[in-house]
Amino acid sequence: MPSEILLKIFSYLDAVSLLCAGCVSRRFYHLASDNLIWIRIYSTVFLSKRLNCKFSSVDETAASVSSLSVEDKEAGYWKKEYITKQISSVKAALVQILKPVSPYTGLPIKTKEALRISGLGWAIVLKEKSGREHIIQHADLSLNDTSVTVSWYGKNWPCLAALSTLDVCGVTPVFMDRYKPPAKYGPQWLSLIAKYDLSHLNNSTMIGCDKLVRIFCLNPGLLVGLWQKEDGLAFIMANLHFHHLVERSILGSATLPYVLPTHSPFLDDNPEYGLQGYQLHIDMHGSGIFYLCSTFHNLLSKEGCIENGYVKFMAINFKNNKEHLPLIGKPGLAWKTNVFDGFIESCSVIDITLLDEYRKPFWCVSTPVSMQAVSCPLDGPNFVGHTYCVDYMDAEGGVHAELVWIEETEEFFIVSLVLYLSVEKINYWFGTKY
Template sequence: SISSLSHQSMPSEILLKIFAYLDAVNLLCVGCVNRRFYHLASDNFIWVRIYSTAFSPKRSNWKVNSVEKTAVSVNLLSLEDKEAGYWKKEYIVKQIASVKATVARLLKPVNPYTGLPVKIKEALRVSGLGWVIILRDKSGKEYITEHVRLSVNDTSVSVVWYGKNWPHLATLSTLDLCGVTPVFMDRYKSPTKTGPRWRSLIARYSLSDLTETTLMGCDGLIQVFCLSPGLLVGLWKRDEELAFVMANLHLHQLMERSTLGSATTPYELPPHSPFLDDAPEYGLHGYQLHVDLHSGDISYLCGTFHNLFSKKEYIENGYVKLVVISFDNNTQHVPLIGKVGLSWRTNIFEGCIKSCSVMDVTLLDDSGKPFWCFSSPVCMRPSTSPCDTCDFLGQRYCVDYVDSEGRVHLDLVWIEETKEYFVVNLALYLSVAKINHWFGTE
């Protein structure tokens, strides 16, 4: 390394010779040292060699040595009349475009059951995508935390953060959830956290009144709260301080939301082009639902339901009802696998919040396009609503989810003899406003 005393007096020619041995990521890092280093690390001759190595057509003539190759590349990529930093900018633009094109190709094949990309794991690897949370205190100071672990499920990604030295909850105002991608990716190397990265804001949450929001559940050590959309915050019960944060991200347009926003503004979906409804008088028909109840790698329910429909007369209080599993049809009732609970872990302790889990819903329209998608923590609670059409021998429970686009209601019965839950009713309530927007109707 070069000491702060010696590099000031070192000739520019020597520094350029040293910089010529660096790769693109290290050159950009060196350029952040001071103004002199920035200009020297933007040298066109250095960057044109990096550009030509990465993007020029590969030559099969083994007799041409590296010096001659560089000379040929420099001749092809003229340095004349180019402002300082031109080839650095060209390299960055083309490198980003190359990664985006590769990711776009990977996202094209679609799973017919979920309507989501099949090669999402490979797309995540190629892009180097990760997620951070930014805790911001009331004075504006930021604490950036890298995710500790993640699990990729059928239709969502669960991302977890925890640590020892988080700021006091009482001092915090907001939490930003951001996707982060390295500006440069090398397919043969793991993405680095020290190089330049692009940050895309996914959602911003208020922490000021966290303990007054919906309490999902608790165990002997922690209590967990849900913040919409899809964020679970665990607090130590003894002192009400942060224990962990879990984000549940549905795979539908996850790459876009995690890479195409800015550090301050979330990605905006392109304007929706309404789909023509060939028979609006018959209501909805041919819909398909994929639903998961899970806790990270543990799945309690995973099923796909085809040919769902709803008639126009099913509209009530601004919602259209889609019955997926009916009380009256015993053949539709399905068991949950295992004891439902949301597993959590920190660097010190671990545990499980009984009756809590993560629900992933992916509803496809009659053309196989994702119509309504979400991933969110939910909680199973004792049911208090009467049921005149069913007579089950066992304690009844329900799970409810609500957002601006619809509601999900799920009824379960605990069967003591077999020690398992059975799903005896599952219904979706779709907002009429959402349907009208989707089809361009009134």
């Protein structure tokens, strides 16, 4: 078919259809990048809003925007301009949606709405040692109160021994219409959230197992399931906290993560500044089942309670029975693939949302954890029942919980909950020195 006829046909297509047509062949790619076609689309969407007009044909567009020197631009110039401006408008719209903040959690009120209307999803990029890449879109996700759990599974995983790293990326449609669902196969862009080294999968990172799989935890918040017999990938599960989740999922690039805005310390002359007034919200759940949802107000630490570079805050004291909290059911983590599903006992996900005294997010994390049996509660008396502990620690903070299984009522009680915050983090945040 002559190029002139194809250009005429392409002039009736919308942006998404043009980009899809450009993937057919090199000839189609060149024709579908025609500047006259794209300047019409660009002008209709952006210029017509300011000029209160609409261009109905390529000829009208060329006549109206002759000052833009369409023919002087390199091939594909106006396609790139249109895509760039569309991406910018999507980002700006989402930033506006996320402005209202909850006074209780310190997190954007409309995070779930932003995820829905943006068509935001997540993908993993598995990289082989040879350099080959495998991009896999998420198979399932569940929204929690302060986090989202994203899962990947399938039948055609690459060989685990050949893999070197795994990237978790946000995937956003280039063209967003808040009143219409995004095109399923339209153009998208990636934003790197976290990068993981798969060589770190070893016994020290294994947190649980059942008859079919073993699960490994890689910080931050990644769960990798391997088959018991084949030692191959069964599933991958990422736990992403809502704090700056949309920004991290759309404002980075495929190779560089989003960088948080520079923090200005809250300066004060009070020597106890940074050791009081915190609010902790903690959830414990496993694939849609919630075992704990609780908030602790006005947490403080006495000066001198520093252990290995971390300040200690007591949320639940084992000596005070009134503070002890029951869990709803027995903690466990449900998993599934295309063929099998299962339930791993004593494993779960904890979401930690810690606010400073101004109710601003100070430390937020979502991570898999496991319950480990201990002979007796640390630094405390013996309780009637088997005792377990849950631990998590990273460079900014950590949590230690002790639980007792009560045989008579068949339920777990949290008898101790201790929060640890990095001295370096506190000094940076409040401009203090401990």
